[in-house]
Amino acid sequence: MYYIGIDLGTSAVKLLLMEGDGTIKNIISRSYPLSFPQPGWSEQDPEDWYRESVAGLMELTDDIDKSQIAGISFGGQMHGLVILDENDEVIRPAILWNDGRTQEETDFLNQVVGEAALAKNTANIAFAGFTAPKLLWLRKHEPENFRRIRKVMLPKDYLAYRMSGSFCTDYSDASGMLLLDVAGRRWSNEMLDLCGLQEAQLPKLHESYEAVGEMVPTLRHLLGFPKKVVIAAGAGDNAAAAIGTGTIGEGKCNLSLGTSGTLFISSKTFHDSPNHALHSFAHADGGWHLMGCMLSAASCNKWWSEEILHTTDFAAEQAGITALGENRVFYLPYLMGERSPHNDPSARAAFLGMSMDTTRAQMTQAVLEGVAFGLRDSLEIARGLGLTVTSSKICGGGAKSPLWQRIVAGVMDLTLEIPAVEEGPSLGGAMLAATACGEYASVEDACKAIIRTKATVEPEPELVAKYEEKYQTFRKLYPALKGLL
Numbered sequence: 001m002y003y004i005g006i007d008l009g010t011s012a013v014k015l016l017l018m019e020g021d022g023t024i025k026n027i028i029s030r031s032y033p034l035s036f037p038q039p040g041w042s043e044q045d046p047e048d049w050y051r052e053s054v055a056g057l058m059e060l061t062d063d064i065d066k067s068q069i070a071g072i073s074f075g076g077q078m079h080g081l082v083i084l085d086e087n088d089e090v091i092r093p094a095i096l097w098n099d100g101r102t103q104e105e106t107d108f109l110n111q112v113v114g115e116a117a118l119a120k121n122t123a124n125i126a127f128a129g130f131t132a133p134k135l136l137w138l139r140k141h142e143p144e145n146f147r148r149i150r151k152v153m154l155p156k157d158y159l160a161y162r163m164s165g166s167f168c169t170d171y172s173d174a175s176g177m178l179l180l181d182v183a184g185r186r187w188s189n190e191m192l193d194l195c196g197l198q199e200a201q202l203p204k205l206h207e208s209y210e211a212v213g214e215m216v217p218t219l220r221h222l223l224g225f226p227k228k229v230v231i232a233a234g235a236g237d238n239a240a241a242a243i244g245t246g247t248i249g250e251g252k253c254n255l256s257l258g259t260s261g262t263l264f265i266s267s268k269t270f271h272d273s274p275n276h277a278l279h280s281f282a283h284a285d286g287g288w289h290l291m292g293c294m295l296s297a298a299s300c301n302k303w304w305s306e307e308i309l310h311t312t313d314f315a316a317e318q319a320g321i322t323a324l325g326e327n328r329v330f331y332l333p334y335l336m337g338e339r340s341p342h343n344d345p346s347a348r349a350a351f352l353g354m355s356m357d358t359t360r361a362q363m364t365q366a367v368l369e370g371v372a373f374g375l376r377d378s379l380e381i382a383r384g385l386g387l388t389v390t391s392s393k394i395c396g397g398g399a400k401s402p403l404w405q406r407i408v409a410g411v412m413d414l415t416l417e418i419p420a421v422e423e424g425p426s427l428g429g430a431m432l433a434a435t436a437c438g439e440y441a442s443v444e445d446a447c448k449a450i451i452r453t454k455a456t457v458e459p460e461p462e463l464v465a466k467y468e469e470k471y472q473t474f475r476k477l478y479p480a481l482k483g484l485l
Helices: 046-060 103-122 131-141 143-147 155-164 171-177 189-195 217-223 237-245 298-308 314-319 360-384 402-412 424-436 443-450 461-481
Strands: 002-008 012-019 024-031 069-076 082-084 151-153 168-170 204-206 211-214 230-232 253-257 261-267 279-282 288-294 330-332 350-352 391-395 415-419 453-457
Touching (some): 002 046, 002 155, 002 237, 002 424, 012 424, 046 217, 069 155, 069 237, 069 424, 131 143, 131 189, 168 171, 171 204, 171 279, 230 424, 237 253, 237 443, 253 402, 391 402, 402 415, 402 461
Parallel strands (some): 002 069, 168 204, 253 391, 391 415
Antiparallel strands (some): 002 012, 012 024
C-alpha cells in the first residue's frame, strides 16, 4: 500500500509517496506566493495551499496504481491563523507564524495577564508568532472579521478539512496556539475566554496518528483514487520531522540546522521548562517534547558567506579550518533576534574578539561555533530538568557539513546520528498515515521499521574539553551586550 505525507511549508508544499516498508517512491514540490501587505506582516491565501496540494497529488500519483493509496497525513507550518465563516469561506488571508504585527498583544499577554497565568493554563508564554496574540489583534483591528468567525484552524488543518470535511487538529500543532492546556491535552477555558472564543469554534483534538475521516468523494474522483483514502490528523512541522528521524519516546533528541535551528527532545512525561525558555509541547507519538528554537542557524552561515564574503562555495570556506576549539573570535547568532532561550526579539548578532591577525577562516569558524553554542544554551536547560541526553539525530542543510558536525558534537558532547533518509515533515506525515491505516500498530513500530542511521559522529574528548571552556565564555556575552545593540 501507498501512504502520502504532505508538508505544508511557508514557501511550498512538499508531497512524498511512501510504500508501507518505508521505500520512497516519489517526491513533488509546488510553490505558492507569500504576501507582505505591510512591514512585518506575513500572509498567505489558504486557497493557494489547497490548489497546489491537489495539483501535487495529481503529479505525485500520476504513474502508480491508485487503488493502492491507503492514507494521507500532514506536517505543517505552525501557529498560522486561518478563520472561516458560517459558509465555510475563508474570511481573510492566513496570518503566518513569521508575522510580527502582534508585539502589543504579546506584551499584554506576558506582562498584564502574566507569564505565570499563561504557563498555568498553557505551559508556555506568549510569542509574537503564536495564534492567540493574532486573535487578540484581529478582535481589536478587524472586529467585523472577528465577529464572523465560526471556525479557527491551523494551516495543515485547513487541508484536512477540505480533503475530509473533518474539523480537527492534533495536539502537537495545537500546542503552539497558546490556547491548549498542553499538560492536560484539552482546550484551555481560561484562554478561550481571554480571546473571546467558544470551544465550538475550535477543532476537535486528535492524536497525530489518528484517522479523522476519509477523503471526500468529489476530491477522490477528481484525483482518480478508486478506493477510500484515510485522512489522518498529522502534526506540526517540527513534531512531524521528529517522527521522520525516529525521535520519539523518552530522552531522544533531534538537532536541526536549517534556516532556523531547533533542539527537539521527546519525553513520555510532561516537563515544564523553567522561565519557559523552551517550548513545552505535545508530541506526535502521544507523548510530549521540549523544543528550543533559534531563529537563525544555517542562515547565519548563508548570510556570512553570501552577503559578506560574496561566495556560495561553503565547502571551500570551511576547508582551511583546522584549529577547532582554539578560536579567539566569538559570534552571537542573533540576526533576527532570538527565541530560545532568551525570548528577545531585539537581540542582534555580533562578532567579538577580533584582532589585527584575525583571519577570514577564523570568522567563518566563529559563525559555525556560535550557532552550536546557541543550541547548547537550550540543551543546558533540558539537562537542568534532569533529562539525560547522550546522543542526537542531526538534520537540515547545515548538518551536511562534516566540519559543522564535528563542531556540534564537540560543543554539545553528543554522539550525532545522521539519518539515512532525510525528508523532514513529509516523511513523518507519511509514517503517521501508515500508522492511522494499521500498517503499523504504533508510531514507535513505524520508526523501528523505517528509520535507519547511515553514519555517526562521536564527540572527541579533547575537543569537548576545549569547547567547554569556550562555551563558558560564550554564555556571558549576551547578558553583557543586552540592550547595547
